[in-house]
Amino acid sequence: MEDSRGAVSLTDRVTTLQAARDVLSGLAEVLWQAQGAELAGVLTLLDEVAGLAGAGRVAVTREAFTRGEVAASQAGSLTGWVAEHAPGLAVAGGGGQVAAVVEAGLRRATRPVTDAACSGRVPVPVAVAVIREAERLKPQLQPEAVPTVVEAMLTMGAGHGVRAVRELRARLIADYGWPGQLQADQDAAAALVSLSAPVGDELGAFSYRLVLDAEGKAVLEAAIGPLSKPAPDADGAPDRRPARQRRGQALIEVCRRATAAGARPPVGVKTTLVVTMGLAELTERLSAGVAVGSSESGTVIAPETVRRLACDAQVIPVVLGGPSEVLDWGRTARLFTPGQVKALWLRDQSCTFPGCGIPAHWCDAHHVTHWVDGGRSDLSNAALLCGRHHTVVHRDRLTAAVTAAGVAWDTAHGSYDRALNATAQPRGRPPDLGLARGPTEPAA
Ligand SMILES: [Zn+2]
Ligand SMILES: [Zn+2]
Secondary structure (H helix, E strand, O other): OEOOOOOEOHHHHHHHHHHHHHHHOOHHHHHHHOOOOHHHHHHHHHHHHHHHHHHHHHHHHHHHHHHOHHHHOOOOOHHHHHHHHOHHHHHOOOHHHHHHHHHHOOOOOOHHHHHHHHHOOOOHHHHHHHHHHHHHHHHHEOHHHHHHHHHHHHHHHHHHOHHHHHHOHHHHHHHHEOOOHHHHHHHHHHOOOEEOOOEEOOOOOEEOOEEOOHHHHHHHHHHHOHHHOOOOOOOOOOOOOOHHHHHHHHHHHHHHHHHHHOOOOOOOOOOOEEEEEEHHHHHHOOOOEEEEOOOOOOOEEOHHHHHHHHHOOOEEEEEEEEOOEEOOOOHHHHOOOHHHHHHHHHHHOEOOOOOOOOEHHHEEEEEOOOHHHOOOOOHHHEEEEEHHHHHHHHHOOOEEEEEOOEEEEEOOOOHHHHHHHHOOOOOOOOHHHOOOOOOOOOOO
16 A cells, blocks of 8 residues: 555555565575576575665664654663664674664764665665764864765765775875875874884794884885786696785795895886876875775875875876876986986985985985976985985975085975975976966975
8 A cells, every 4th residue: 555655654564574574484495496597686685675674674773763762661772772672683793783873863974874774775884884984084074074075985885895984084084184184194103113023933933013004005015016926837837825925925025135136226217106196186285195006006195105205216106187197297207317326326325314324225316306396306406315214304394405515404394395485486397287386385
């Protein structure tokens, strides 16, 4: 029976549900009757029924909760009420989750999540993940962006599940967070980077515990990626090493090659990591870069970090002018040539940061005026920096004076931006970009 708006009445639905319950019990005993191909269709149908039944549990609970039925009952809590009336859910440990999703409907930011769970758009575990992420991210987001962020997480969760929701975090902070939030988060994570001392066991094997930040993870994965692919034998026999063994052996190989490279100037460019980022985002230090082309594709990297990576021959930043439009600035224009690096090694001898003596072969060639700000790949714009001080120089935005006598750093925070603002025209920016803009804004 249908009501005046054409909807099936609750009474009729309950009757049909009771019939469905009756035919579902004992289903296993008649499955032998199915043609082989029919089994897949039956499974899909059951999946749809189970998904909608799960959504129905949330909807009924919400109705009882908002009407005061739960408060009027003898159940001490919403979770208790769910456990009493949905014992199967309680046994599976999902009662608390349904209660959490219903209670989130009381809060404005997370009400769309409860709506999505009630309609069956997302399953309850995904709704719980979206609620947790939304509450965790909220203080880091600009308030007007919260509905957009919640909607993005629902869309991702509906298509790809709980893990995809969590993996959106950095991207969402980059796009909708307070200015500098992603950089602050990633700088904080950088302080957690660690590698334990080896712990030996009785078999002669050693364990390490390694903690990396997003940049470190992207660099490591890019470095070991090609070396950790399965490598068939000469006679074509497949590589039977498990993935974790291939990864461990690739890491040893990377270290071995780094050691073997010794104190010789590098020849040519080794590509290990590709980072994409919009040109406007890069020059204005907004948003974030995204690593591509390694197993860590999609790792979001904060903007100041991308600018530092752009100095380094090991990394190719692909700068995007607009959706899918790659502005090819050319690697030769961006990077110091091996000949220049050799001259730089002779001139600087070691890391140029005050008080540091890390030898030249462990250093990056830094562009004193950043490449993205129009800095040229000239020796007069170059300074050797060890990895640690390269990070410091970009993080604290420091500039230096380069003379034939060497490099003198101005270690006052923000000296880079003051020097850049004092320059009338950024030098060396390709004229055909059609993206005229003034010097970079001072650091916040
Ligand atoms: Zn640099
Ligand atoms: Zn140094």
